[in-house]
Amino acid sequence: MTEKKKTTIVLFSGDYDKAMAAYIIANGAAAYDHEVTIFHTFWGLNALRKDEVVTVKKGFMEKMFGKMMPRGAENLGLSKMHFAGFGPKMIKGVMKKHNALPLYQLVEMAQEQEVKLVACTMTMDLLGLQKEELLDGIDYAGVAAYLADAEKGNVNLFI
Amino acid sequence: MTEKKKTTIVLFSGDYDKAMAAYIIANGAAAYDHEVTIFHTFWGLNALRKDEVVTVKKGFMEKMFGKMMPRGAENLGLSKMHFAGFGPKMIKGVMKKHNALPLYQLVEMAQEQEVKLVACTMTMDLLGLQKEELLDGIDYAGVAAYLADAEKGNVNLFI
Amino acid sequence: MTEKKKTTIVLFSGDYDKAMAAYIIANGAAAYDHEVTIFHTFWGLNALRKDEVVTVKKGFMEKMFGKMMPRGAENLGLSKMHFAGFGPKMIKGVMKKHNALPLYQLVEMAQEQEVKLVACTMTMDLLGLQKEELLDGIDYAGVAAYLADAEKGNVNLFI
Numbered sequence: 001m002t003e004k005k006k007t008t009i010v011l012f013s014g015d016y017d018k019a020m021a022a023y024i025i026a027n028g029a030a031a032y033d034h035e036v037t038i039f040h041t042f043w044g045l046n047a048l049r050k051d052e053v054v055t056v057k058k059g060f061m062e063k064m065f066g067k068m069m070p071r072g073a074e075n076l077g078l079s080k081m082h083f084a085g086f087g088p089k090m091i092k093g094v095m096k097k098h099n100a101l102p103l104y105q106l107v108e109m110a111q112e113q114e115v116k117l118v119a120c121t122m123t124m125d126l127l128g129l130q131k132e133e134l135l136d137g138i139d140y141a142g143v144a145a146y147l148a149d150a151e152k153g154n155v156n157l158f159i
Numbered sequence: 160m161t162e163k164k165k166t167t168i169v170l171f172s173g174d175y176d177k178a179m180a181a182y183i184i185a186n187g188a189a190a191y192d193h194e195v196t197i198f199h200t201f202w203g204l205n206a207l208r209k210d211e212v213v214t215v216k217k218g219f220m221e222k223m224f225g226k227m228m229p230r231g232a233e234n235l236g237l238s239k240m241h242f243a244g245f246g247p248k249m250i251k252g253v254m255k256k257h258n259a260l261p262l263y264q265l266v267e268m269a270q271e272q273e274v275k276l277v278a279c280t281m282t283m284d285l286l287g288l289q290k291e292e293l294l295d296g297i298d299y300a301g302v303a304a305y306l307a308d309a310e311k312g313n314v315n316l317f318i
Numbered sequence: 319m320t321e322k323k324k325t326t327i328v329l330f331s332g333d334y335d336k337a338m339a340a341y342i343i344a345n346g347a348a349a350y351d352h353e354v355t356i357f358h359t360f361w362g363l364n365a366l367r368k369d370e371v372v373t374v375k376k377g378f379m380e381k382m383f384g385k386m387m388p389r390g391a392e393n394l395g396l397s398k399m400h401f402a403g404f405g406p407k408m409i410k411g412v413m414k415k416h417n418a419l420p421l422y423q424l425v426e427m428a429q430e431q432e433v434k435l436v437a438c439t440m441t442m443d444l445l446g447l448q449k450e451e452l453l454d455g456i457d458y459a460g461v462a463a464y465l466a467d468a469e470k471g472n473v474n475l476f477i
Contacts, residue, residue, distance in 0.1 A: 005310050007306075007310075010339075010343075010475070012335075012336065012339055012477075013397075014398060017171075017201055017202075018171065021169075021171055021200060021201060021317075024281075024302055025169075025302060025305075025306070028302040028303060028305075028306055029306055032303065032306055032307075032310075034306075034310070041339060042335055042339060043335075043397075043398050059415075061408055061411055061412050061415075062412070064408065065408070065412075068399060069399075079172075079202075080173060080202050081227060081228075090220055090223065090224070091285070093220055094220050094221070094224070094285050094286070094287070095285060097218075097220075098284055098285055100281070100285060122342075122418070125416055126409070126412050126413060126416055126418060127412070128412070143342055143343060143346040144346060144350065146343075146346075147325075147343070147346055147347055147350055147352075147473070148350075150472070150473045151323050151325075151350075151352070151472045151473055152472075153472075153473070154309070154310045154311075154312075155306070155309045155310055155312070155315050156315065156473050156474065156475065157169070157315065157316070157317040157475070158317060158339075158475040158476060158477050159171075159317050164469050166465075166469075176330075176360055176361075177330065180328075180330055180359060180360060180476075183440075183461055184328075184461060184464075184465070187461040187462060187464075187465055188465055190462075191462065191465055191466075191469075193465075193469070238331075238361075239332060239361050240386060240387075249379055249382065249383070250444070252379055253379050253380070253383075253444050253445070253446070254444060256377075256379075257443055257444055259440070259444060313468070313469045313470075313471075314465070314468045314469055314471070314474050315474065316328070316474065316475070316476040317476060318330075318476050
């Protein structure tokens with residue numbers, strides 16, 4: 001019996017296009033029967049936020065971060081050519097035209113394919129994000145758990 | 160007989176400095192006898208655009224992207240310190256002074272060293288880029304082909 | 319006797335948050351007994367700059383780069399939500415509150431844990447940075463040395 005191949009992705013970026021790239025690679029790898037982990041840290045956590053407002057108790061700076069950061073996959077900006085929101089609209093326009101899946105559906109597909117979606121607890125703490133604000137069915141861990149996966153990984157990427 | 164070491168790079172970024180880093184690592188790895196693949200996706204495709212205008216039929220949004228994105232390696236911007244075009248000029252100035260190769264020559268060298276340059280067909284479609292607009296002698300493939308290379312890779316990077 | 323696991327990180331970015339992520343992963347890997355190398359290239363070199371002014375002889379453009387680039391770990395900006403310097407202050411505020419180490423202490427910890435900190439000589443030359451301007455006790459090398467480490471690496475990241 002051969003062991004399964006492993007792919008791990010650190011999703012640090014909160015850009016729509018970079019998150020798309022991460023999820024396309026992750027879904028591809030899962031389809032090719034890899035064990036896949038996406039470790040969401042810093043701004044990458046925003047891809048896991050629920051898009052509704054969740055009322056939780058927070059300190060002042062944590063509230064500020066919460067307000068300033070995008071709420072959920074479809075509200076992320078682009079890494080390039082943002083053009084005050086015009087760029088993301090264009091990308092979503094051409095994606096629709098070419099039947100490409102929007103990010104939130106790529107996230108759903110990843111969950112269906114049992115990609116392990118992990119939220120980095122240290123940066124959740126730092127940015128004041130609480131479990132209630134993030135998608136259901138995800139894991140919570142720190143850098144040690146990431147490294148344990150990555151050191152056995154065939155493909156390890158930082159996005 | 161030992162198998163060749165393998166290096167794969169996903170070039171997602173369309174920044175001049177990041178593309179330089181990608182091609183310097185790729186050329187270095189090829190010189191050390193690695194099999195090297197650069198998989199160009201999203202803005203990274205712009206490094207493979209011909210610098211002349213190529214007339215192809217496109218829809219409206221595809222035309223817009225085509226006009227807004229830089230045409231070829233030497234027209235990319237910097238990831239930092241762009242300063243309205245002053246940064247790229249400075250970098251190119253010091254590169255010339257220190258006899259460092261400009262990006263388009265790093266791309267040529269990669270082709271001479273048989274680095275496999277791949278354009279991601281899914282994002283070409285999305286951004287409306289057509290084969291006629293890209294350099295000759297490159298490959299076209301999707302995420303499955305990338306993963307097949309990367310899962311055997313010794314060094315896999317996302318840039 | 320089993321060989322030590324190896325982690326290599328190319329730190330290309332000069333963003334405070336990305337450098338933090340790099341050093342947190344590096345320190346984590348060192349704690350789990352990996353041999354760890356951080357190869358600082360392009361803007362990533364700024365994380366290794368001393369924070370005082372060091373007088374060295376430079377050409378005009380090298381002087382300009384020297385002045386425009388941040389001097390040392392604590393003067394780097396953020397990759398997102400910079401908000402004219404407000405973002406970095408907020409991040410440092412919440413880091414203090416949550417007892418997270420600031421970057422310069424993560425760098426010190428890495429040195430104590432014998433993480434190999436390497437400055438890329440080619441980009442030092444390009445940006446006009448001289449050894450006197452960088453931290454003591456670091457290594458100097460080029461892409462060949464990086465590749466020699468990376469091709470044996472279990473975890474290789476480009477940040």
